[in-house]
Amino acid sequence: MTKERKSTIAVISACVMLIFGILLTTIGFFVKPLGEVSDSVLWILGQALIYAGSIFGIATYTKGVIREQVSDLEERYRKKGASDETEA
Secondary structure, rough: OOHHHHHHHHHHHHHHHHHHHHHHHHHOOOOOOOOOOOOOHHHHHHHHHHHHHHHHHHHHHHHHHHHHHHHHHHHHHHHHHHHHHHHH
16 A cells, blocks of 8 residues: 555545534434434544544644655755865
């Protein structure tokens, strides 16, 4: 399994969990007793939000760190290339 495929599966599962949590909470309003959402439904919604937030947060963080590392390496390479040209 490629890294891109793993990332895609993680994002899709996070979206499905969000949709599931929101739907379950919405359905909770229409089940007896009307207008009252059970504690267990709210707990599941909380877990879905935590899961989705961690998936999206980790993906964003790692993309940012990788971008930062690549730009640092490019900058070092440019500086080294410039110093090599001045020495020659």
